[in-house]
Amino acid sequence: MKENQAICSSCSNENCFIKKHIHLPNMQSYIEKKHSFSCKKTQQFIIEGAPIQGLYFVQKGKVKTVKTGINGREQIVRFTTNGDTVGFRGFGTSNRYLIGAYALEDTVLCNFNNEVMMDILKNIPEFTYDMMLFYAEELNKSENNIRKIAHMNVRERVIDTLLYIHRKFGQTNDLINLDLSRKEIADFAGTTEEQVTRVISSLKREELIKTVGKKIGLHQINKMQSEIMEHKYI
The missing domain is CATH 2.60.120.10 (Jelly Rolls)
Structure with missing residues (x-):
């Protein structure tokens, strides 16, 4: 330092x-x-x-x-x-x-x-x-995060994580302003790297997100929000 x-x-x-x-x-x-x-x-x-x-x-x-x-x-x-x-x-x-x-x-x-x-x-x-x-x-x-892990499935937790980092760091040129590995996303979402990779692949096929290397961009924020809206944590 x-x-x-x-x-x-x-x-x-x-x-x-x-x-x-x-x-x-x-x-x-x-x-x-x-x-x-x-x-x-x-x-x-x-x-x-x-x-x-x-x-x-x-x-x-x-x-x-x-x-x-x-x-x-x-x-x-x-x-x-x-x-x-x-x-x-x-x-x-x-x-x-x-x-x-x-x-x-x-x-x-x-x-x-x-x-x-x-x-x-x-x-x-x-x-x-x-x-x-x-x-x-x-x-x-912290209490909300505990409830998320208990009530959300893996896909919902990954979506919630992507929406959170988008809110926190913003997006430039259609990509979130933060480089995170799939493992780091998993470590925040409370799941595994393999599950994160599968969910991200699924979200790409549905054209909800795009990826460029490690970077991720959110295309359909409203649709992603609606998918977890029932949990009322947005």
Whole structure:
């Protein structure tokens, strides 16, 4: 990892917790204590089980967070991009990270260590209130994901995953702006690489999607949404 000078005042990520609260009294003194660095594609910057080193905020790039499941298999639990927060699982309640995190492309991260984050939470109520709402929303998403795995069949879970990454990262030239292997799609959808490959082949035959190498483009978003509409998770 390489040191990087990410400047909060000129950051364009209006959804970032730090940027949203930069105007508050005393916030600047905490911002001056942050540490910024860059990661190369595939580089791991959080190791599951390692001592917590505060929270990370994605200044620019894409990240996947993972958790080890049965037989040591990594399950992707979240994708993050510009302005998103990483490493919040277990923060404040555990001494060690409950997840691991990898850069999906060259990524710039801002880190606020444990001491700084605790001081912010204790001394800036508006920040703490927004963080509480963020945790509540993430809990709701986690509960929905559990229900999806229980109620959706494999095809529906793959469709749901493709719609999610389309919403999250957008599409350029009819292709989603994220390079994911079939295994990574499977690790997020809670299935196997072979099943993902079969579903993607079926969706291509039905002309709902197209593929160019690893990249996938969604052609018939409305039809894909209607297929999982009964689950009401779109």
